[in-house]
Amino acid sequence: MYQFITGLPKVELHLHIEGSLEPELMFKLAQRNNIEIPFANPDEVREAYDFSNLQSFLDIYYQGAQVLITERDFYDLTWAYMLRCKADNVLHAELFFDPQTHTARGISFDTVMKGLTNALADAEAQLGISSQLILCFLRHLDEASAFDTLQQAQLWKDSIVAVGLDSSEVGHPPEKFARVFAAARKQGYLAVAHAGEEGPSSNITDALDILQVSRIDHGVRCVDDPQLVSRLIEEKVHLTVCPLSNTKLKVFQSMEQHTIVDLLRQGVSVGINADDPAYFGGYMNDNFTAVACAHTLSQKELGQFTCNAIDASFCGLERKLELHQQLQAYMDSQ
Ligand code: ADE
Ligand code: ZN
Numbered sequence: 001m002y003q004f005i006t007g008l009p010k011v012e013l014h015l016h017i018e019g020s021l022e023p024e025l026m027f028k029l030a031q032r033n034n035i036e037i038p039f040a041n042p043d044e045v046r047e048a049y050d051f052s053n054l055q056s057f058l059d060i061y062y063q064g065a066q067v068l069i070t071e072r073d074f075y076d077l078t079w080a081y082m083l084r085c086k087a088d089n090v091l092h093a094e095l096f097f098d099p100q101t102h103t104a105r106g107i108s109f110d111t112v113m114k115g116l117t118n119a120l121a122d123a124e125a126q127l128g129i130s131s132q133l134i135l136c137f138l139r140h141l142d143e144a145s146a147f148d149t150l151q152q153a154q155l156w157k158d159s160i161v162a163v164g165l166d167s168s169e170v171g172h173p174p175e176k177f178a179r180v181f182a183a184a185r186k187q188g189y190l191a192v193a194h195a196g197e198e199g200p201s202s203n204i205t206d207a208l209d210i211l212q213v214s215r216i217d218h219g220v221r222c223v224d225d226p227q228l229v230s231r232l233i234e235e236k237v238h239l240t241v242c243p244l245s246n247t248k249l250k251v252f253q254s255m256e257q258h259t260i261v262d263l264l265r266q267g268v269s270v271g272i273n274a275d276d277p278a279y280f281g282g283y284m285n286d287n288f289t290a291v292a293c294a295h296t297l298s299q300k301e302l303g304q305f306t307c308n309a310i311d312a313s314f315c316g317l318e319r320k321l322e323l324h325q326q327l328q329a330y331m332d333s334q
Pocket of ligand 2: 275
């Protein structure tokens with residue numbers, strides 16, 4: 001099974017680039033930029049990654065991102081992630097980035113975008129991996145800050161396919177950003193939102209109805225509302241599920257209790273993603289393996305996760321066809 005997963009073509013649709021900052025790179029950047037971090041070595045950083053819920057993770061995650069200062073830092077971060085994609089046979093990746101985490105510290109939107117887009121262009125040319133960028137608004141900040149961020153994105157509009165919504169879900173429901181999402185969609189962006197991770201299933205319904213998102217990030221709390229599950233199936237709404245994230249943040253107490261396989265078998269379009277791999281102990285292959293170890297899955301079912309992600313991706317039709325062909329060729333060879 002492990003061999004099958006290693007060779008399986010994959011598409012990642014839920015990855016926070018700041019969450020791919022490995023402790024070793026965090027240390028290197030801290031030294032390069034003369035920034036003090038409250039850890040003596042990378043092992044100490046890893047020991048601190050013991051989370052009780054989403055907020056306990058976010059506090060450490062925003063702290064870690066403070067070592068990212070220059071365009072080169074953002075390039076190195078993104079390039080390191082794309083190398084991991086290559087190792088895990090990820091053929092297409094859609095990356096979230098959180099501009100407010102950086103602009104609030106005086107780092108310019110341009111600095112972030114130049115580093116990210118140059119690394120992604122090099123990854124396409126040298127590694128053959130296609131990608132898209134999704135600008136996420138931090139939902140614990142206010143509407144005005146989100147509007148300001150949307151304005152700053154104007155010059156980079158052609159490099160950003162969609163807007164998203166992340167950070168602390170409880171207490172910050174989708175309707176808080178109704179007007180920002182309406183403005184973004186009017187400008188031509190697609191939309192996604194984290195919903196139903198820790199928050200109630202009504203956040204999923206509201207993200208669909210109010211924010212008019214094309215897909216839902218996490219969405220695992222949909223199981224609390226059978227009518228919503230039927231709607232997701234009928235409307236072919238894709239859920240970008242992140243199994244290791246969900247167990248590390250105690251959304252599920254164990255991988256055995258994770259509902260991703262039930263949802264797949266009911267006909268919900270679910271995919272497997274890493275979320276914040278440097279913090280949750282694994283990239284794509286680790287996430288696939290963790291699910292396959294806890295649940296009995298056929299090769300066809302494992303391939304279905306990739307098939308669903310290809311259909312839900314924001315890449316062009318031609319690239320989608322190529323990805324489907326590569327997946328089919330692999331399945332046929334097994
Ligand atoms: N930002 C990074 N990872 C996140 C997650 N899993 N949920 C909400 N916001 C995030
Ligand atoms: Zn996420």
